[in-house]
Amino acid sequence: xxxxxxxxxxxxxxxxxxxxxxxxxxxxxxxxxxxxxxxxxxxxxxxxxxxxxxxxxxxxxxxxxxxxxxxxxxxxxxxxxxxxxxxxxxxxxxxxxxxxxxxxxxxxxxxxxxxxxxxxxxxxxxxxxxxxxxxxxxxxxxxxxxxxxxxxxxxxxxxxxxxxxxxxxxxxxxxxxxxxxxxxxxxxxxxxxxxxxxxxxxxxxxxxxxxxxxxxxxxxxxxxxxxxxxxxxxxxxxxxxxxxxxxxxxxx
Amino acid sequence: xxxxxxxxxxxxxxxxxxxxxxxxxxxxxxxxxxxxxxxxxxxxxxxxxxxxxxxxxxxxxxxxxxxxxxxxxxxxxxxxxxxxxxxxxxxxxxxxxxxxxxxxxxxxxxxxxxxxxxxxxxxxxxxxxxxxxxxxxxxxxxxxxxxxxxxxxxxxxxxxxxxxxxxxxxxxxxxxxxxxxxxxxxxxxxxxxxxxxxxxxxxxxxxxxxxxxxxxxxxxxxxxxxxxxxxxxxxxxxxxxxxxxxxxxxxx
Numbered sequence: 494x495x496x497x498x499x500x501x502x503x504x505x506x507x508x509x510x511x512x513x514x515x516x517x518x519x520x521x522x523x524x525x526x527x528x529x530x531x532x533x534x535x536x537x538x539x540x541x542x543x544x545x546x547x548x549x550x551x552x553x554x555x556x557x558x559x560x561x562x563x564x565x566x567x568x569x570x571x572x573x574x575x576x577x578x579x580x581x582x583x584x585x586x587x588x589x590x591x592x593x594x595x596x597x598x599x600x601x602x603x604x605x606x607x608x609x610x611x612x613x614x615x616x617x618x619x620x621x622x623x624x625x626x627x628x629x630x631x632x633x634x635x636x637x638x639x640x641x642x643x644x645x646x647x648x649x650x651x652x653x654x655x656x657x658x659x660x661x662x663x664x665x666x667x668x669x670x671x672x673x674x675x676x677x678x679x680x681x682x683x684x685x686x687x688x689x690x691x692x693x694x695x696x697x698x699x700x701x702x703x704x705x706x707x708x709x710x711x712x713x714x715x716x717x718x719x720x721x722x723x724x725x726x727x728x729x730x731x732x733x734x735x736x737x738x739x740x741x742x743x744x745x
Numbered sequence: 746x747x748x749x750x751x752x753x754x755x756x757x758x759x760x761x762x763x764x765x766x767x768x769x770x771x772x773x774x775x776x777x778x779x780x781x782x783x784x785x786x787x788x789x790x791x792x793x794x795x796x797x798x799x800x801x802x803x804x805x806x807x808x809x810x811x812x813x814x815x816x817x818x819x820x821x822x823x824x825x826x827x828x829x830x831x832x833x834x835x836x837x838x839x840x841x842x843x844x845x846x847x848x849x850x851x852x853x854x855x856x857x858x859x860x861x862x863x864x865x866x867x868x869x870x871x872x873x874x875x876x877x878x879x880x881x882x883x884x885x886x887x888x889x890x891x892x893x894x895x896x897x898x899x900x901x902x903x904x905x906x907x908x909x910x911x912x913x914x915x916x917x918x919x920x921x922x923x924x925x926x927x928x929x930x931x932x933x934x935x936x937x938x939x940x941x942x943x944x945x946x947x948x949x950x951x952x953x954x955x956x957x958x959x960x961x962x963x964x965x966x967x968x969x970x971x972x973x974x975x976x977x978x979x980x981x982x983x984x985x986x987x988x989x990x991x992x993x994x995x996x997x
């Protein structure tokens with residue numbers, strides 16, 4: 494019988510610029526009484542990484558460009574927020590019905606470049622996505638492995654909408670130590686035929702599972718341990734492996 | 746500390762037309778020695794539901810229409826498969842690079858109307874999606890609650906690709922007894938501000954978590970129990986609540 498556990502880690506301290514997320518994770522593992530095991534996956538909500546990196550911006554410090562002012566009028570958004578969205582994006586994909594869908598510098602297709610006003614620390618503040626979530630995941634991974642002497646993987650996550658489905662789900666935006674896929678290509682099915690499908694993006698399924706304990710609000714659970722997942726350790730794997738090249742997009 | 750468990754249920758018998766999925770689930774719960782609890786969510790991979798319903802088609806029995814022959818030429822697909830895709834779809838959304846993206850009768854946007862050749866039982870056989878996954882979920886739910894005297898929810902799942910992200914993830918295609926969303930709209934964040942976001946589609950996160958133990962191949966784990974999820978019981982909720990109306994689609 495295969496069994497997976499998802500353990501939410503409470504952590505009540507507010508993380509601010511200059512803090513080490515690695516040390517916060519280590520402290521949370523200890524204070525929650527979790528004994529880390531080989532193969533555990535640590536999921537970290539991106540917001541604490543962004544805050545530790547100082548990726549919190551006071552909108553009062555932002556001067557919107559002419560282009561930002563124009564898009565702000567069209568979408569009825571704060572022009573300073575639009576300016577930040579433009580700065581964080583490689584490309585604007587769609588402006589429609591008050592939504593700005595972009596391709597971020599990281600290769601994520603999402604609304605508002607993932608910039609969020611909630612839990613930002615004040616009325617005029619917003620939180621940007623981490624600079625390089627893969628790098629943050631690698632740093633946390635090495636530090637945690639060094640501290641506890643076990644082999645783990647780390648996923649940085651954020652919550653996104655989907656183009657043709659209501660509601661949002663948590664997904665990986667960076668990771669370390671894990672092949673993002675479980676690969677069935679070339680494997681036989683129950684009847685001995687070769688699977689037509691399928692690479693399953695297990696890092697996204699793990700991020701989603703973690704969200705069920707992490708939540709979105711005041712619950713002070715920024716980290717989760719996901720235990721028992723069958724995955725391949727991979728040191729070279731990165732978020733780039735999940736980015737779909739534009740020539741494969743069927744919808745523009 | 747919040748904790749969720751995902752328990753895969755082995756079930757080695759092949760499910761065929763006329764079998765009761767409810768009885769198979771009950772048998773699997775017993776034979777795996779799981780003691781069901783109030784609030785448990787049972788995830789059932791759609792393929793066993795389809796097979797029990799006899800939604801397995803021998804391609805040799807299918808006569809492709811002229812339209813199917815035309816699309817088959819364009820996409821280099823089997824015209825008999827294309828014929829089935831047309832029959833299962835409300836609308837063809839996109840034909841591009843060998844892919845046929847449709848809106849199914851259930852309201853799912855996906856490739857090939859969710860028709861699958863793997864685990865179909867033979868070279869010329871394919872499996873269609875269940876006729877009405879919500880109804881199947883309701884039937885399983887009532888029968889399981891009656892048998893064990895506990896309150897549970899049921900999710901029927903399938904694995905799909907995403908428009909702008911490589912890899913596939915498991916998602917809900919029908920459910921019973923659960924509000925598909927955890928709703929944060931109007932809730933205060935850590936700083937007391939109102940959340941801009943967000944309805945999290947927890948049924949999809951639960952389906953993804955279950956896939957991590959269910960897998961896709963010969964592992965004979967068609968069911969999973971997901972335990973410890975904080976959700977709202979809802980008897981009237983249905984997949985329609987997850988269907989995004991076309992006027993909200995930003996990509997066509």
